[in-house]
Amino acid sequence: MAMISLQDVAITRGRRLVIDGFSAALEAGTITAIVGPNGCGKSSLLAAIAGDIPLTRGEISLAGRDISEISLSQQAELRSVVLQNRNYWLSYTVREVIAMGQNRDAQQRMDAIIEVLNMTTFADQSVTTLSGGQAQRVEIARALIRDSEIYLLDEPLAAQDSQSKSRVISILQKLRDQGKTILVIAHSDKQSLSWCDHVIDTLA
Amino acid sequence: MKRFYLLVIALALLSLYALSLGAADVANVWRYITHPLFDINSPSHQIIWEIRAPRIAAAILVGSCLGIAGVLAQGSTNNPLADPAILGTSAGASVGVLAGVLLNVVTIGSVGAVICASIGALLATLFTFSLARSALQLITIGIGVSAILTAVVGLVLSMATRADARSVSFWSFGSLALVTPRTLLILLPILLVCGFLAWQVAPAVDLLSLGDESVRHIGHDAQKIRLRAFAILATLVAVTVSSVGSIAFLALAAPHIARYLVGPRNRTLIFYSAAIGALILLFADSASRALFPPNELPIGLLTSLLGAPILILTLKKGGDVWR
Numbered sequence: 031m032a033m034i035s036l037q038d039v040a041i042t043r044g045r046r047l048v049i050d051g052f053s054a055a056l057e058a059g060t061i062t063a064i065v066g067p068n069g070c071g072k073s074s075l076l077a078a079i080a081g082d083i084p085l086t087r088g089e090i091s092l093a094g095r096d097i098s099e100i101s102l103s104q105q106a107e108l109r110s111v112v113l114q115n116r117n118y119w120l121s122y123t124v125r126e127v128i129a130m131g132q133n134r135d136a137q138q139r140m141d142a143i144i145e146v147l148n149m150t151t152f153a154d155q156s157v158t159t160l161s162g163g164q165a166q167r168v169e170i171a172r173a174l175i176r177d178s179e180i181y182l183l184d185e186p187l188a189a190q191d192s193q194s195k196s197r198v199i200s201i202l203q204k205l206r207d208q209g210k211t212i213l214v215i216a217h218s219d220k221q222s223l224s225w226c227d228h229v230i231d232t233l234a
Numbered sequence: 235m236k237r238f239y240l241l242v243i244a245l246a247l248l249s250l251y252a253l254s255l256g257a258a259d260v261a262n263v264w265r266y267i268t269h270p271l272f273d274i275n276s277p278s279h280q281i282i283w284e285i286r287a288p289r290i291a292a293a294i295l296v297g298s299c300l301g302i303a304g305v306l307a308q309g310s311t312n313n314p315l316a317d318p319a320i321l322g323t324s325a326g327a328s329v330g331v332l333a334g335v336l337l338n339v340v341t342i343g344s345v346g347a348v349i350c351a352s353i354g355a356l357l358a359t360l361f362t363f364s365l366a367r368s369a370l371q372l373i374t375i376g377i378g379v380s381a382i383l384t385a386v387v388g389l390v391l392s393m394a395t396r397a398d399a400r401s402v403s404f405w406s407f408g409s410l411a412l413v414t415p416r417t418l419l420i421l422l423p424i425l426l427v428c429g430f431l432a433w434q435v436a437p438a439v440d441l442l443s444l445g446d447e448s449v450r451h452i453g454h455d456a457q458k459i460r461l462r463a464f465a466i467l468a469t470l471v472a473v474t475v476s477s478v479g480s481i482a483f484l485a486l487a488a489p490h491i492a493r494y495l496v497g498p499r500n501r502t503l504i505f506y507s508a509a510i511g512a513l514i515l516l517f518a519d520s521a522s523r524a525l526f527p528p529n530e531l532p533i534g535l536l537t538s539l540l541g542a543p544i545l546i547l548t549l550k551k552g553g554d555v556w557r
Contacts (some may be wrong), residue, residue, distance in 0.1 A: 084445050106453030113447060119312065120443045120498035130453040133443050171450070 031094055033058045033180055034079060035209035039088035044176070047086065050075050054170040054230060061202060063223045066232035072215045073114075075232070076184050079213070080111045080118045107205060109180035110173035114188060116165050121156035124149065128171050136175045143171045148197060162189040168196060174205075181205065184215045199225045237495055241509040245294065248516055252290050253282055255524040276404050284415075292413040293516040295421040296474045297484065301492070301511025302425075302432050303470040305503050309439040310463035312369045313368065317486035318471040321464075322358040327475035330354020332387055342412055342476070348420050351443030351476035355468040358383060363464060369446065372460075394531035408479035408534040410519050417477045424473045429504065431466045436500035439463055443498070462556035482534035487541035494548035514541050 032069035041049040048071030056062050059172075065073045076084045079090055081097050090097050092108050098099050118127070125144075129137050144153045147167050152160060157168060166189050173181060181202070187195050202212055203225065216223060239406050254263045260278045302319075307316040307323075318324045330350040331342065340346030362379045366372040438459040441449050446456040474481065492506035518536035525531060 077447075080447075082450060102455060103453035106451060109451075110446075111451040113445075114540060116445075118443075119314070120493075122440075122498055124445065126499075131449070131454065172444075176452075194465070201544060216321060 031058075032056055033093055035091050036075075036079070036092075037089045039075070039078065039090060040086040041071060041078055041083065042086045043083075044073075049078075052088075052232070055215060056211055056228075058091060058211050059206055059209045061206050061225070061226045062228040062230060063214045063216050063226040064230045064232060065218070065220065065223065067215050068217065070232045072176075072217075072232055073184055076111075076213070076215050077109070080109065080182055081105050082219060083176075107184055108178060110176045111180040112173045112181070112183040112186055114166070114169075114185045116169050118157040118160075120164065121158050121228060124153045124155060124157055124160070124168055127157050127168055132175060136177070139175050143175050144178055146197070146201060147174075148194065149169050152163050165196060166190065167194065167198075174201065176234065180211045180213070182213050185217070186214060187216070187218075195212055238505060238509065239431065241506070242443060245509060245513055245516065248520070249290050249294070250450040252293075252520040253286050255520050256281065256286055256527065260501070288411050288415045291411050292410055292421060292478065292515060293519045294512040295425050296410070296478050296481070297488075297512035298508035299421070299470040299474045299482065299511075300485040300515070301424050301488040301509070302429055302504050303467040303474075303508035304487075304489040304511070305468075305492070305500060305507045306432055306435075306439065307485065308355075308464045308489050309500050310369075310435075310460045310467075311372045311444060312445070313373055314441050314490070315486075316373055316376075317483075317555070318467060319480065319482070319485070320373060320380060321467075322362045322379035323355045323384060323471045324467050324475055324480045325380045325387065326358020326361075326468075327351040327355035327547070328387045328480060329358070329383050330472070331476050332390060336390070336396075344416075345420055347474050347476040348424075352469055352472035355472040355481045356465070357474070359464050359468045361463065369442075369460075384442055391541030407532050410478050410483040410533060411435065411530060413478065421473055421477060424469060424503050428466050428470045429508070432463075432470075433501060434468065435459065435462050436504060439500045440498075448488060458463075459481050478533075479517065480534070481537055483538045483541045484515060487537075488514065489544040490545050491548050494551070514544075 034056040036054045039049060039052045040047060052075065064072050064075060074083065078085055092105070097105060128140060128143070134160065147170060148200055149167055149171065152164055157165065157186055159170065166186065170183070170186055173183070188196055190198060206210050206212055214226065250267060253267045253468050260266065260281055263282070266272055266278055266282045270283060285310055303318050307318055307321060308314060330353050331347050332352030334340040334347060335342060345453055358379055362372060362376045366375045438454065442452060442459060449456040487513035488507045489503060491510050492503050496502050496506050514537060518533055518540050521531050522531040522536050
């Protein structure tokens with residue numbers, strides 16, 4: 031059974047049809063990248079799978095269940111999401127932000143997550159003082175601290191240096207090997223996505 | 235926690251000093267203050283304990299209400315510019331009280347006035363809420379709603395020819411002069427109940443700083459959290475507006491100053507912002523009574539004059555609190 035399945039999906043942003051007739055089936059234990067140029071609708075696609083925006087047509091299901099029929103908290107249990115362009119306003123510490131809204135189980139993984147994403151040096155710093163790459167790793171940590179079957183990541187490597195990139199990649203591959211389903215949005219070329227199992231080009 | 239005790243001690247000392255201030259020159263004023271049961275039937279005792287003391291208590295309660303309302307307004311819209319005046323809440327409460335008074339249903343400072351103000355505040359806030367589709371729109375639409383309602387209050391007040399219209403217009407600029415002991419009996423329970431409810435919703439309001447989508451992704455509904463916060467803040471604002479009118483700037487400034495002292499966590503912030511709101515309002519009201527007796531200066535001007543420099547200073551010093 032496909033963990034993430036999209037059938038004939040169409041998405042409208044404003045008055046523009048950005049995605050029209052998109053279908054895909056993502057199996058458990060795989061990493062899939064969706065690529066395409068700016069404005070092709072790949073982030074909209076991720077937002078639709080996350081349940082943030084309504085579909086104009088079609089159907090999306092997670093673990094065999096239509097997302098329009100499962101509750102917010104059930105969706106939250108099934109999948110974790112990493113968004114891009116995070117802008118922090120308030121001076122919560124990195125730890126505080128990662129812990130926000132997480133259950134006790136997740137919070138017990140805090141130190142391990144901070145360690146593995148190489149965040150120890152700024153874990154007690156205010157999130158308003160972080161660089162773009164650091165802030166993005168906080169977002170990745172917020173998703174990875176949750177034990178989900180599905181991880182959706184919007185450009186997780188965009189602001190990372192090469193060392194952080196390879197760390198994030200190896201974490202995602204480890205999760206894949208544990209049977210998790212991973213979907214990454216990227217606008218890089220296909221050659222640099224050799225670490226993914228499948229690459230879907232929205233233009234193709 | 236130490237800072238909080240310092241704020242409370244400052245508040246207590248200022249309250250005692252404020253008892254000695256006022257238009258009437260009371261002989262042996264400190265004797266009456268330090269011995270509350272001394273010479274009970276004298277006019278001096280009445281001035282200090284039946285006129286000044288309730289007013290001081292009202293300043294503390296109203297300042298606390300506005301401090302908490304400001305925390306909820308800024309937290310739930312995730313915006314440093316938000317305060318109940320900007321969301322249309324204060325103006326809605328004014329319209330409610332004004333309608334009640336002009337239709338001869340209630341008098342200012344009564345329980346009826348609080349109910350009228352609450353209805354007005356809740357309707358205006360919900361109206362803003364129902365039109366806005368994002369946290370930012372809450373602010374922009376709130377400014378519009380607020381402008382319309384403020385204009386309505388102003389126009390009605392300038393057209394009203396009734397004898398009591400003047401006192402209504404006096405009240406609409408904010409004044410603690412009309413406070414009676416009965417006002418306190420309305421303010422105190424509402425502050426306690428709403429303060430507790432605010433404390434309950436505070437961790438959820440923390441989540442809103444992640445942005446609405448991220449709140450959804452971890453299984454919560456941002457609009458529902460916001461609606462809870464708005465209901466509490468509308469009630470807090472309603473009780474202050476119906477008893478002392480709308481007081482400028484306090485609900486905006488107090489949370490920022492508190493955040494500078496203790497950081498952004500809303501649970502802690504509620505206590506500090508309440509204490510700071512109380513301190514500023516008590517200081518402003520004491521100054522308004524003491525500077526040019528027997529005239530009273532408009533309290534809203536003094537809260538601005540006092541709150542704004544502190545706000546600017548804290549924002550300049552604590553630059554990373556709000557980036």
